[in-house]
Amino acid sequence: MAHLVIESLTKIYERGKVRALTDVSFEVERGEFLVLIGLSGSGKSTLLRCVNRLVEPTTGRVVLDGVDVTRLSPRALRRTRRKIGMVFQQFNLVKRSSVLANVLTGRLGYVPTWRALLGRFPKEDLERARRALSRVGLLEKMYARADELSGGQQQRVGIARALMQEPELLLADEPVSALDPATSHSIMQYLEQMNREDGVTVLASLHFLSLARRYGTRIIALKDGRIVFDGPPGAIDNAKFKEIYGEDAEEVEVR
Amino acid sequence: MKEWLFLVRRRFRSWATSLLTWLHGAYVAFSQWVRLVRPRLISFLFDWIAWVYLLYAGFSVHHIRTSPTLIWRPEEKFVLPELSPTGWIVVLLVTIELALFVRSFGVSLGQRAFGVSLAPAGGSGTRVAFPRRVLHFLASHLALASLGLPVLVNPERPWHERVAGVVLVPRARGASRYRPWWTSAYALTAAVLIGVTVALGWAVTDIQLGALVRDVGKPARLWRGLSRPDLSYFFTPHPMETDSIFGALVKSLFMALLATVLGAAIAFPLSFLGARNITATGPVGRLVYALTRGFFNVFRSIESIFWASIFAIWVGFGAFAGTIALFLHTIAALGKLYSEQVEHIDPGPVEAATAAGGNRLQVIKQAVIPQVLPPFLAFTLYRWDINLRMATVVGFVGGGGIGLLLKNFKDGGEWTQVGAVIVTFAVTVWLLDFVSGWVRERIV
């Protein structure tokens, strides 16, 4: 059985009556590295956010491990969300908090609420945070404030936060768009590592086709909220590229 | 040029240079010394004063609690305890001992404030062994007994620290992030200080929650007046008054309006004199700047009630006196806000206008005024709001308007009328607040 099944997903934003997604369906196998591409405004972020219901889908189903996410009660939704890590374009760290505090928020789905509210995380969670931080090479920044870090470092903290969830699925919404090319690759390599070594299914949206080709095992392209391509990276030729990005687009390499 | 003159000059110059160099060196050394001395001496004073305050506050709470009629004699709320000379010496010693103890065995509030803590000498870890702390504690007594001589003589490695084998180092950041607060001495001290201060405030301001609950019914007639305001004197004046509520309200509105408009008109030109970036060029300019700002600061702090009282004598009781009082305060308050706004303008357009050859007035007109006008308008509206509220207060000391009416009703015990005035005034303020907020939103 497929890990994640999206069935005729449609999203219409109330405000402004925008049709962000129209009848999107696809399946993702366990361990895939699926890359979403498409122009700005094509619905990538909306699609990713529908998976963990940060955005409520209008119609359609999202089935994770045989469970329909769209029908879950708030409580069950929180239990499902903790298996789904998420990494953001703007990192979305709490800037005034320490790196450690940010990373520990990844465990909020696991620890009892009273413990979380008092800030008394179990010892093993602190140990886990150490491991996650050393895995992304930021152990010595543990007590630094998040806004003292560079963009690349902040994104690594974001990844560490996702690692803390011990996720089965990782959603990455343009994880490298705010970063320079060299840093982009190092971040993408962390995602690749999670995918290969921990067997995490990855759903990432990317702006650069070159990155998508390099890291993805499969690519889905969106245009105006519809799927216009679904296949292996090698299958995107020049014609397909023009179809996705428009006639005047030129491909840009990121090395 | 004559040879000797030249020589003298050179002599003098080299002499002056060396003097300057020496002065500079002395200054650097002195500030270095101060930097070293501060965390030791000043922070000790800080700790000691904290303990003295703690004791005195505790005593005062006790004193106020046990003297029931103090509300009539507020001047006796704070008194010195009656102690024998021995008693005073004991107090002195206890506070000093406490301060020294915390400084040696933990991080005291003073040490925390200056960002330092003890560490073993020779850089062996961060934990200071207990015997060293004891030594430090004992040696500190001697240092203190000699009036801080070791620190003054050798601030870098004072004698008492050398003996104990410790050094005072800048606090390491993040070293103790996950220690709960109640295990550190400074946080404990701070908590106790806050607690005592609250207790003292509780006693001084005579807080009686019991009275608050018990006496809800006391202002029964006021409650009735508030919930069902008696508007029979809304348009026709009360027999004892000259103004109806509506008439007094109109007066207060006009008081606020006139004071704001005239005040703004005067504050506007003055604000440029009080803006550093416009005026403070050259000695005369700097003087003008300082004078204007000084005027703003002094007049802003003098309450309008003070002026109202003076002008009540000067021009007679009534709305005119109140208007002048509000007007004077408005000049200073708006002047300060305005000039700060002028100081925060974008310098780009000013440079452009100056570069284009404009004189100072032209620059102000072309480059400054367009930038500051919207915020000025917003401040002025806001001030009108405040002036309207202040108009009530001013009325209490002879300023006329709705404040006078309120005072008369209150002093005459006409609580239903007091209720009517409060409701009328609150509704007016609410409406104006709403409208001016709306307009402000559209302007800025």
Next chain:
Amino acid sequence: MSGEGLPVLGRLRRAFTLGLLVPAADALVLALLWFVGSLFFGFLLHGREVYFAGPWWLPLLVIVEGALLWAAWGRSPGMVLAGVVLRGSARGRFLYWALSHLGPVGAGLALLDREGRLPGERVGGVEFVEGRPTHRPWYRTSVGWAAALGMALALGAAVGTLQIDLQALLTKAPATVKYWQQVLRPNTSLLTLGIQLLIETFFMALMATLFAAPVAAALSFLAARNLTRGWIGRPVYLLVRLAGSITRSVDAVLWAIIFGVWVGMGSFAGSLALWVHSIVDLLKLYADQLESIDPGPVEAVTATGASRLEVIRYAVIPQIVNPYLSFTLYRWDINVRMATVVGLVGGGGIGFRLGGALTDFNFSNASMYMILVIVLVWAIDYLSARLRAKLA
């Protein structure tokens, strides 16, 4: 506009705004003009207060007709606030004016139209569209003229109503010399008493701020639009905001009068007055701050499966702690100033004595108290500004 027409809510909004709110705003402006005009000419011609001149039908006619004409032929204040202009021919404007007499009925009829157009708009072929005309200086707009006229009349009326007597300001100055001398010779024997009273005033402000901050902080979560969603949250939000804004318009001085009766005059009443006023004032500042937090971390923490409380604890609170502290310090500063004024009407502390000295015209006492107040205000002003700079 698309062929589907406006949804019902949009139609309601349009009809309500253009058919009712705009004419009402215009009528209000004209009524105000008439009012200040009456006062002005009342003083000019009769030397007494005239609130509404003329037989009752005259102002009514002028206000109603003026409002309708203004909207049809010019750009009325209501239209400026609504941000609309009327487009159409002279004939259409005439028809619009004629039909705009329908008033509320017209607004009701507009609901039946798919686009929510008023009857006058439909019949006259004119339309209110969003936007503003090409920029003109204020003196070339009707609203500008009305505002200038209103301001001039109001200032004139104010001079009359307040019995401004500039002559008295000059001729009676010598009588005040005695008092100025007192002001310049503050009664220094009051120094110790004054300082004690000052401490009391200081604690009034401190206690009020200290106990207001937690209450306001707790309430602020109910008054932030972005944290109150859903069927329970939204009404609670509206309720808290409304109650706050109503309570805030009752000034601290008025609260001091109320509490003076309630718990007896003294510093307790003063502290309570400052406390209530601080709560509602801080509530607004806090809630506005909450509404402007970065939603990113909230989203991220929600995505980890955290509960609502945990999201607030880990994504919201870290963002607001410093601004909250900063606002609280600012409020403390204001409370120190207000504590004096509140004391004046029975709130105890130095303000009470200052008020007493002022009503007795004992200016050497008053000036001593005033100097002490100024010193305290400056000290707290400085301290609060320093601390706030540290927090930023």
